[in-house]
Amino acid sequence: MPLYGALEAGGTKMVCAVGDEQGNILERVSLPTRTPEETMPEMLAFYRGKDLSALGVGCFGPVDLDRGSPTYGSILATPKLPWRDYPIVQRFEEALGLPVGFDTDVNAAALGEATWGCTRGLSSSIYVTVGTGVGVGVVIDGRPYHGMMHPEAGHLFVARHPDDPMPQGVCPYHPNCLEGLASGPAIERRWGKKAQELSDRPEVWTLEAYYIAQALCGYMMILSPQRIILGGGVTHQEHLLPLVREEVRRQLGGYLVGKALDDLEDYIVPVSLNDNQGVMGAVRLAMDALAR
Numbered sequence: 296m297p298l299y300g301a302l303e304a305g306g307t308k309m310v311c312a313v314g315d316e317q318g319n320i321l322e323r324v325s326l327p328t329r330t331p332e333e334t335m336p337e338m339l340a341f342y343r344g345k346d347l348s349a350l351g352v353g354c355f356g357p358v359d360l361d362r363g364s365p366t367y368g369s370i371l372a373t374p375k376l377p378w379r380d381y382p383i384v385q386r387f388e389e390a391l392g393l394p395v396g397f398d399t400d401v402n403a404a405a406l407g408e409a410t411w412g413c414t415r416g417l418s419s420s421i422y423v424t425v426g427t428g429v430g431v432g433v434v435i436d437g438r439p440y441h442g443m444m445h446p447e448a449g450h451l452f453v454a455r456h457p458d459d460p461m462p463q464g465v466c467p468y469h470p471n472c473l474e475g476l477a478s479g480p481a482i483e484r485r486w487g488k489k490a491q492e493l494s495d496r497p498e499v500w501t502l503e504a505y506y507i508a509q510a511l512c513g514y515m516m517i518l519s520p521q522r523i524i525l526g527g528g529v530t531h532q533e534h535l536l537p538l539v540r541e542e543v544r545r546q547l548g549g550y551l552v553g554k555a556l557d558d559l560e561d562y563i564v565p566v567s568l569n570d571n572q573g574v575m576g577a578v579r580l581a582m583d584a585l586a587r
Contacts (some may be wrong), residue, residue, distance in 0.1 A: 297585070300350035300393070301577035303400060306375055306384070309334060311341045314578035318411040320571060324417030330377040331386075334428025339390050350387055351396040353573055360398065360441050368397055389417070394587065398582030400573055402439035402446075403477075405432030407576030408524055412464045413567035417521040421514055421573070424527035425507065429474040433518065449474045453509045456502055461485040476505040479529055490529050500535050507535075508542035511563065514550060516544075522555070526566040539563060 296315050303310040305328060312323035322345075326337050342350065357371045368384025375418035385395050392394075398406070405414075405422035414420035414434070422432040429449030438448060443464060450472040464475020465484050467503045475481060482490045486499055493499045511523055540559040547556075564574055 296346040298346060299578050299581035299585075300347045301332060301574045301581060302338065302350065302354075302392075303403065303577055304328075304352060304354040305400060306355045306373075309338060309554040310574050311338050312354055312574045312577070313345055313347070314509075314575065316578075318407075318575050318578060320574060320578075322379060323574065324333070328375070329376075331381050331383075334418075335386060335390075336489075339387075342391060345522065347391070347393060347581075349394040349396065350391060351403070351577035351582070351584065352383065352387065353398055353400040353577045353580065354383060356399045357447070358397070358399060358445070368395070375448070382579075386558050394584040396577075396582075396584030398439050398576075398580055399445045401430035401432035402434070403432070403576030403580060404526065404572040405434045405524070405576065406439055406579050407553040407568060407572035407574070408566065409434040409437065410579045411568065411575055412572060413524065413564055414522050419518065419520045420524065421518065421520045422524045422526065422566075423507075423511070423514075425477060425479075425529040426527035427479050428449075429478050431514070433520075435518075448510070448514065451510050451513055453506055455464065455515075456505050459485070459502060473510045477503055477510075482485070482529065490532065494534075500532060500538055500560060503529070503535060504538035504542045508546055511539070511543055512546050515547075522561075523563050524566055525563060526570075526572070530565065532587045536563065536565060549553040552587045 299314050301312040301314050309326045312320050314320045342416055359366045359369050369382045370378045372464050373379050384395050387395050388576050400424035408414045417436050424430045433446050453473050463470040465481045466475030479490055
């Protein structure tokens with residue numbers, strides 16, 4: 296059975312793994328994300344000598360996914376300055392001599408769920424992660440969606456709640472985007488404590504649900520996905536998901552109808568792969584790269 300290398304490349308850690316075509320993760324290691332000069336040799340040492348057929352990389356972004364572009368496979372204007380303009384795909388191809396599949400970390404997570412998780416068998420799905428930032432992965436007909444570039448739906452503009460005590464969001468690019476108003480740093484800026492310290496403050500989660508639901512309604516109107524997955528550290532608050540579903544129903548105002556909307560507990564769901572969706576999606580990227 297072929298073995299595939301998988302990399303979930305994050306801003307704080309690099310999860311390197313080996314998996315098979317059933318999505319089983321056979322070996323993994325987590326490395327801190329330092330500079331390319333420090334981190335790349337460590338990752339290459341992990342992958343070498345493992346008889347891999349291909350490598351899949353789900354990467355923090357933004358990234359260049361246009362195969363016709365001279366900078367395809369590079370990390371672009373990331374705030375992780377040592378990685379800005381770094382040609383990560385080219386470096387892996389040169390060092391390992393393997394086909395490399397490449398996409399954003401959130402598209403990889405969405406693909407992992409669509410291949411082995413709770414959106415398997417559906418023709419369209421969205422994966423939303425709310426944590427240090429907000430990312431959105433979109434899978435349509437079994438493939439991550441790309442257009443002009445990859446989706447940046449975590450920066451969807453949302454209307455501020457009239458009772459929001461924070462004067463504007465924390466995103467340096469947009470005063471009122473979802474990431475700026477609903478991410479972990481936004482919660483901490485607004486309330487003076489980290490999300491995990493605010494579990495017993497209902498006003499925190501009512502406001503959080505308002506912003507997340509507003510974005511989900513927009514995604515539903517535009518893409519009409521068959522299921523939406525909510526993940527990320529902020530969504531580990533168990534009381535948040537029911538509030539989001541309730542707020543989605545309220546904000547839709549009865550406009551959208553359908554079987555899925557009759558049961559929002561089966562439509563807006565938590566992750567199903569024990570937080571392995573990112574690295575499992577990278578395995579699928581590797582499989583697709585080998586088949587290309």
